[in-house]
Amino acid sequence: xxxxxxxxxxxxxxxxxxxxxxxxxxxxxxxxxxxxxxxxxxxxxxxxxxxxxxxxxxxxxxxxxxxxxxxxxxxxxxxxxxxxxxxxxxxxxxxxxxxxxxxxxxxxxxxxxxxxxxxxxx
Amino acid sequence: xxxxxxxxxxxxxxxxxxxxxxxxxxxxxxxxxxxxxxxxxxxxxxxxxxxxxxxxxxxxxxxxxxxxxxxxxxxxxxxxxxxxxxxxxxxxxxxxxxxxxxxxxxxxxx
Numbered sequence: 001x002x003x004x005x006x007x008x009x010x011x012x013x014x015x016x017x018x019x020x021x022x023x024x025x026x027x028x029x030x031x032x033x034x035x036x037x038x039x040x041x042x043x044x045x046x047x048x049x050x051x052x053x054x055x056x057x058x059x060x061x062x063x064x065x066x067x068x069x070x071x072x073x074x075x076x077x078x079x080x081x082x083x084x085x086x087x088x089x090x091x092x093x094x095x096x097x098x099x100x101x102x103x104x105x106x107x108x109x110x111x112x113x114x115x116x117x118x119x120x121x122x
Numbered sequence: 123x124x125x126x127x128x129x130x131x132x133x134x135x136x137x138x139x140x141x142x143x144x145x146x147x148x149x150x151x152x153x154x155x156x157x158x159x160x161x162x163x164x165x166x167x168x169x170x171x172x173x174x175x176x177x178x179x180x181x182x183x184x185x186x187x188x189x190x191x192x193x194x195x196x197x198x199x200x201x202x203x204x205x206x207x208x209x210x211x212x213x214x215x216x217x218x219x220x221x222x223x224x225x226x227x228x229x230x231x232x
Contacts, residue, residue, distance in 0.1 A: 046125065047160075047168065047211055047223040060219040063123070096167055101156070107215060108158035108173035115167050 002027040004097050004113035012091075012120050018084040022097030022113060023077075030055065030075035033104040038071060038082045040093040041115075048093075053080055054103065087120045094118075123216050126151070126224035133230040139200040142227045144212030145193060150222065152193040156215035159188055159197045162226075163208045172197060199229070207231045 008020035022036070038050040051061035053071045061069050065084070073080040084091060094117050098109040127145040134140040144151070144159075151157060157175045160168035170179055172188035175195065185200045195214070199206055212224040 046226045047213075049213075049221040049223065062220060063218070101158075101215070101221060106158075106173040106177065106179075107156040108170050108213070109160070109168070110170050110173070110179060112167040112169070 002099065002111050004099065004111060006095060006097050006113045006116040008116060008118070010117055010119060012087055012118060013122050014088055014120055015086055018082070018087050018091060018118055018120070020082045020095055020097075020116065020118070021079050022081070023079050024099075025078065029078040034099055035101060035103045035105075036073070036080045037098045037100060037109060039096045039098055039109065040091075041096070042090075042093040050082065050084075050095075052101070089120050092118065092120045123150075123220060123222050125222055126212055126214060128210075128212060128224040128227045130225070131228045131230065133232055134199075134202045135232045136202050136204065138202050139198060140202060140229065142197045142199075142210055142212075142229070144195040144197070144214075144224045146195075146214055146216075147193055150193075150214045150216040151190065151195050153217065154215045155190065157188065157190060157195040158213045159186075159195075160211045160213065161206075161208050162211065168211060202231055204231050 012018045035052045037052040068085045070083040094115040096115045097113045099111040100109045101107045159172035162168040175190045176188040210227045
C-alpha cells in the first residue's frame with residue numbers, strides 16, 4: 001500500500017525559500033510510471049495545485065506560481081521535493097504531496113500525504 | 123485560471139440525497155472528461171471519491187456518484203449518513219497542463 005509523508009520546516013521567514021520533501025513508501029517508486037504533485041491549502045480556504053513531476057523528471061507548474069516553484073525528484077531515495085522561493089505570508093498553508101494526476105493512474109490525485117503546516121513569519 | 127464554482131454549503135437529512143454542483147467553462151469542464159471529486163474531513167487530508175467524471179475508486183461507497191453536463195459537473199450522495207458530513211472539492215484539468223479546484227462545499231447532515 002503506497003503511502004506519502006511530507007517533511008520540512010514548519011516556519012519560514014519572509015523572502016526566504018520554502019523547502020519540503022515527500023517520501024513515498026510501499027511502491028516501486030523508480031519503476032512505476034506515475035506523476036507526483038504538490039497541493040496547498042491556506043487555513044479555512046480551498047485547494048491549489050502547485051505542480052507535478054514525472055518519474056523521468058519532467059515537470060509542470062501552475063502558471064500562477066511557476067516563477068517561484070521548483071519540483072525535483074530523487075528516485076534512489078523514493079522522494080520528491082518542493083522549493084518555493086521569495087515566500088510571503090500568502091504562502092502560509094498546509095502543503096500536501098499527492099500521487100497523480102495522469103501517468104499510470106487516473107486523471108486524479110488518488111493518494112495523499114497527511115499534509116504539513118508551513119507558516120511564513122519573521 | 124479561475125477556480126471552479128461550487129455552492130458554499132449544502133445540507134440534507136440522513137437517508138436523503140444531495141447534489142453538489144461544480145461549474146466551469148467550455149475551456150475546462152466542458153472540454154475535458156477529467157473531473158475529480160474529493161472529500162475532506164476537518165483536519166484530514168482530502169480523499170479521492172470520484173475520478174474521470176464518474177469513476178469510483180475501489181473502496182469508495184456506491185452512494186457517491188458523479189456526472190457531467192456541459193460546463194457543469196455534479197456529485198450526488200445518496201442515502202446520506204452522518205459520516206458524510208465534510209467538505210467536498212471538485213477539480214478539473216483546464217488545459218495547458220494545469221489543474222484547478224473548486225472553492226469547496228461544506229456538507230451538513232442535519
